[in-house]
Amino acid sequence: MPDARFWADSVADFNSALPAQPGPWLILSSGGEDGAFGAGLLNGLSESGKRPDYAVVTGVSTGALMAPFAFAGPRYDGALRDAYTKITAADVFEAGGTGESFADSWPLKDLIAKEITPALLADVAAAQRSGRRLFVITTDLDAQHAVVWNMGAIAVHGGDAALNLFRSVLLASSAIPGGFPPVLIDVEANGKHFAEMHVDGGVGGQFFVAPAALMASTSDYRLPATQLYVVVNSGLERDFQVVERSTPAILAQAVGAAVKVDTRLMLDRTYVAAKRSGVDFNVATIPVGFRAPSRGPFDPDYMGALFQVGYELGKSATPFSNESPPYPGRPALQSPDTDKAGANR
Amino acid sequence: MRKFGGIFTAIAVAGLLAAIAVTPSDAAPKHVYVRTMAFDGLWSVSIFTQDGPCAPSYRYPARIVGGHVMQAENDFNYEINGAVVRNGGISVTVSSGGQSATGYGRLSRSRGAGWWRAAGGQCSGTWSAIRRG
Numbered sequence: 001m002p003d004a005r006f007w008a009d010s011v012a013d014f015n016s017a018l019p020a021q022p023g024p025w026l027i028l029s030s031g032g033e034d035g036a037f038g039a040g041l042l043n044g045l046s047e048s049g050k051r052p053d054y055a056v057v058t059g060v061s062t063g064a065l066m067a068p069f070a071f072a073g074p075r076y077d078g079a080l081r082d083a084y085t086k087i088t089a090a091d092v093f094e095a096g097g098t099g100e101s102f103a104d105s106w107p108l109k110d111l112i113a114k115e116i117t118p119a120l121l122a123d124v125a126a127a128q129r130s131g132r133r134l135f136v137i138t139t140d141l142d143a144q145h146a147v148v149w150n151m152g153a154i155a156v157h158g159g160d161a162a163l164n165l166f167r168s169v170l171l172a173s174s175a176i177p178g179g180f181p182p183v184l185i186d187v188e189a190n191g192k193h194f195a196e197m198h199v200d201g202g203v204g205g206q207f208f209v210a211p212a213a214l215m216a217s218t219s220d221y222r223l224p225a226t227q228l229y230v231v232v233n234s235g236l237e238r239d240f241q242v243v244e245r246s247t248p249a250i251l252a253q254a255v256g257a258a259v260k261v262d263t264r265l266m267l268d269r270t271y272v273a274a275k276r277s278g279v280d281f282n283v284a285t286i287p288v289g290f291r292a293p294s295r296g297p298f299d300p301d302y303m304g305a306l307f308q309v310g311y312e313l314g315k316s317a318t319p320f321s322n323e324s325p326p327y328p329g330r331p332a333l334q335s336p337d338t339d340k341a342g343a344n345r
Numbered sequence: 346m347r348k349f350g351g352i353f354t355a356i357a358v359a360g361l362l363a364a365i366a367v368t369p370s371d372a373a374p375k376h377v378y379v380r381t382m383a384f385d386g387l388w389s390v391s392i393f394t395q396d397g398p399c400a401p402s403y404r405y406p407a408r409i410v411g412g413h414v415m416q417a418e419n420d421f422n423y424e425i426n427g428a429v430v431r432n433g434g435i436s437v438t439v440s441s442g443g444q445s446a447t448g449y450g451r452l453s454r455s456r457g458a459g460w461w462r463a464a465g466g467q468c469s470g471t472w473s474a475i476r477r478g
Contacts, residue, residue, distance in 0.1 A: 088402035090391035096406045096418050107389075107404060296400025 001165065003153040008137060008146035008204060009211045017150055019131045023055025024227040026070060027270075028063030029207040029263065030200070031233025032176075033298045033306075035062030037286050038231040039084040040307035042066070044314020046074040056133045056225065058208045060201040062233055064136040064173035068116065068151065068166075071134040072123040083115060085307050089298040098181050102248055105171065105180040112167050121155045121163055128152025137201030137208045138172040141182060146204030172198035178251065206234070206263040207270075215273050223273060227280040229320060230270060235286050236260055236325055264327065271324040282320035284313060381431040384452050385409050387417055387478035392461065397468030407437070407474075435459070448472060 006013030028038055045051035051074060059067030065083070069076040091111050093103040124134060134151040149169045154162050165185070172183035177199045184195040201208070207230060214221040238260070243253045267283060274281035292305035313319050392403045406417035407425055414427035414437045427437025433452040438445055450459015450472060457474035 088391075088393070089400070090393070090402040090404040094389055094404040094406055095422075096416070098418075104406070295394070295398060296403075299401045301401070 001154060001157055001162070003150055004157075004165070005147050005149045008148045008208065009213065011211050011213055014148070014211050014214070017133060017135075017148070017153075018224060019055045019133055021055070021131065022224045022226050023132075024052050024229060025056040025058070025209070025223075025225040026054040027207050027209055027228065027230040028057070028059040028067050028070065029230070029232045029234065030061035030063055030202040030259065031206075032062055033084075033303055034235065034286065035066055035233045036084040036303040036306040037310040038063065038233045038284075039066055039080045040310025040312075041231055041284055041314040041319065042070055042310075043077045043081055043307075044311040044316075045319060046077050046314075047311070048315045048319075050314075050319065053127075053132065054229070055131075056135065058135040058137065059173070060137045060205070060207050061174045061176075063207060063231070064170055064201060065112070067134060067136060068120060068124055068170070071127060071132070071151075072120055073127075076120070076123075079115060081307065083111075085300060085304045087111065087298060087303075088300055089296060092298055093180065100181040101177075102179055105175065108174070108180070109167075109171050112170050116163070116167050116170065118163060121158070121166060124152055124166075125155035125158065128156050135208065136169050136173050137204065138169060138183075138198040139201055139203040141177070141197045141199050143196075146201065146208075147198070148208065169198075173201045175199045176255075177203065202259070205266055206259060207232075207266060209270050209273065215269050217269070217272060219273075220276070221273075223277040223279050225277070225279050227282060228270065228274050230267065230281075230283040232263060232267070232283065232285045234259060234263060235290070236264060237288055264325070267324045281322055281324075283324065284310075284320050285325055286310075287313070381412050381429065383431070383454075384429045384433065384435075384476075385411065386476055388452075388457070388474050389477050390457075390472055390474045392472050393470045394468055395470040397463070397470075399463065399468035399470075405439070406477075433457070450474075 006017065042051065053073065054071065057067050057071040066080060069080040090107065092108045093105050094107060095103055098104045127134070132152070136149045136151050138147050138149065140147050151166060151169065154166050168183055168185055172185065175181065175183055175198070182197045182199045185198050187194060187196050209215060209228065210223060213219060239256065241253070243249050271281050286306070287309060290306065290309055292302050294302035386409060388407045388409060390405050390407055392405070394401050408415055408417040409429055412429050414425060414429060414435065416425050423439055423441035425437060425439050427435060429435040429452055435450050435452050435457065438447045444464065446461055446463040448459055448461025450457055452474065455476045458472065460469065460471050462469040
């Protein structure tokens, strides 16, 4: 499929894929179930009439899953709300190793197939024809290279092949390495067919604005946008918890810490790039005070509470901040309960 | 706050409170308590907590061979043991980390449903299953 994708660090391909006219860009970050925040925010923005037709929408991981709905417009707000408030862990993964991961994501694959309909594909294609762009990022594990998928260009092709590729890219973009199995995508290059192994786009960064060379502090590139709206679907504050002595728990806490650091650095860089470009910088993050309890992964009560926080923020007078979030101070000293106190000794 | 790695946490506690089970006296009267191969294959079981502080839901694979219910894969995080009888009554206990849960239910050719309760009674709920192979 020509124009279906390009390397995320290819400046020439990126520039040629952009809309002809500048406009507002919406950048949707990774964050797993915390994508409920972004889903709520978008619903709130629609409610308050402050949601433009974004010229460019980019999504990574959970941001990728919501990106087609955000791109296709407020008529999909209900589907977006349901996708982040009515699902449970059983709709996303099945426990048990696959040989490639700790869990199997076939339930998520089925859910994506249900939500990404031919009608949605047609709406994405129409937006592409009107000059708008939808980009989703995966990581080509074979090449250790982030890939930008031009989802609108894929949608324009239409038919089952386009629909299947569209769905596979979304699944791949949220395939946390080790957690979910990678997604094999059939490709053709130089007349040869083979299957590329793709995983979560978050491996290459928690959100995507432009190729790294263009975002560098030494670059003089000016982003061809009128405004940047970055939605961070994950908490930026350190999250103290006594870590269980198991491989998954240790990985989760370590990756979670790395994601916070990566997200903050990327926000800082994006802020500088926006200022350099004369582009309005806007960022929405989960409020620091949000402390809803969660009984487990994809807890509908927790996600519903986070959706509501996003929704209220979206409806508010100031849904976005114009400054990069301040770096946190020292983590608050915790008093683990008696049972947990000895867990990591 | 749950975060990026939530699924890992889920896997870490896999099996703590999930169960599909049936007591033979309820779902499979003794005179028909004969194992069957009619339900042999790969199943996916969704667990839903209705009461108690346990995780809201999980999904587990299970394999039935000769009427014996076991883990679908070698996963040392949890253990499944149980049996299904001719009328579809199924009895399974899931255990992990010294904790376990049991329940009650029934399978049809392609689906199943029932309820479960954790040992100690701190949590209970329902389960459903679909056949995947």
